[in-house]
């Protein structure tokens with residue numbers, strides 16, 4: 438409830454928590470975890486996730502992300518968004534494991550509702566979305582990239598991308614799966630989902646998880662040049678086409694949002710699943726020491 442109130446305040450009362458400033462004709466607004474810079478005449482915004490250390494999608498981060506997108510969507514001068522990260526070497530570590538571990542069912546339900554909301558807003562956005570994947574992009578990080586119309590990834594073998602949920606002992610929800618199938622086809626998705634494959638940039642390109650791999654220092658310039666190409670297409674025809682391609686996938690979640698929240702909540706609350714998440718978190722800790 439508190440988050441919903443914060444969201445209304447941010448969205449409608451201007452930027453009490455956020456900031457808006459003009460710099461050389463460019464505009465920027467920032468919440469704590471999302472920075473948006475817009476370039477006047479081009480109608481393009483660059484949205485940078487900045488939730489260190491790994492851009493995990495905490496409830497706060499999801500909320501700020503959704504609000505920022507909503508603001509851009511409502512700004513008729515903005516036609517395209519480049520989605521990227523301000524955290525070195527990490528695009529996004531995906532959903533925040535600490536939102537799904539050791540909490541109560543009401544929290545899980547609230548969290549999942551916000552995950553759904555961000556996904557629906559991103560996946561069905563009328564704007565052109567290009568991701569500049571400048572770091573690791575597992576699970577929910579990959580999901581963000583898959584929502585985009587075009588994916589450019591940095592050519593660094595340390596960075597991997599994919600839906601690795603099965604490695605955590607959890608299951609990718611059907612709408613994650615649907616988007617994966619839409620992107621890389623049924624056979625590749627079936628294999629990658631079962632194995633929880635995290636693809637190197639070269640592998641991701643081969644299988645179609647990303648559209649282009651470029652040297653790390655060219656990710657942003659390439660994303661911009663891709664955006665320029667997409668901006669040349671009339672918005673109305675591109676938007677109608679995008680809607681035609683994505684509507685069925687989005688609708689299948691819209692039709693069963695509440696049931697999906699119940700499924701998630703009961704699944705994630707299971708002792709066996711909590712145990713798997715505990716082990717995975719321990720593994721992440723041990724990796725350090």
Ligand SMILES: CCCCC/C=C\C/C=C\C=C\CC(=O)SCCNC(=O)CCNC(=O)[C@H](O)C(C)(C)COP(=O)(O)OP(=O)(O)OC[C@H]1O[C@@H](n2cnc3c(N)ncnc32)[C@H](O)[C@@H]1OP(=O)(O)O
Nearest residue numbers: 491493530531532533534535573575576577608610704721
């Ligand atoms: C049948 C019905 C089904 C219904 C549906 C049910 C369920 C679906 C459920 C959920 C779907 C979830 C999708 C997800 O997104 S789950 C998240 C998956 N993410 C990962 O696996 C990434 C894990 N992280 C990493 O691999 C590495 O951290 C990374 C490569 C991103 C970065 O490595 P680096 O070495 O730089 O940093 P670390 O030292 O590993 O991490 C620093 C710090 O951050 C913590 N952390 C990492 N990832 C997460 C995360 N996703 N959430 C929360 N915290 C994270 C890590 O533990 C370290 O913490 P600390 O030790 O410094 O305290």
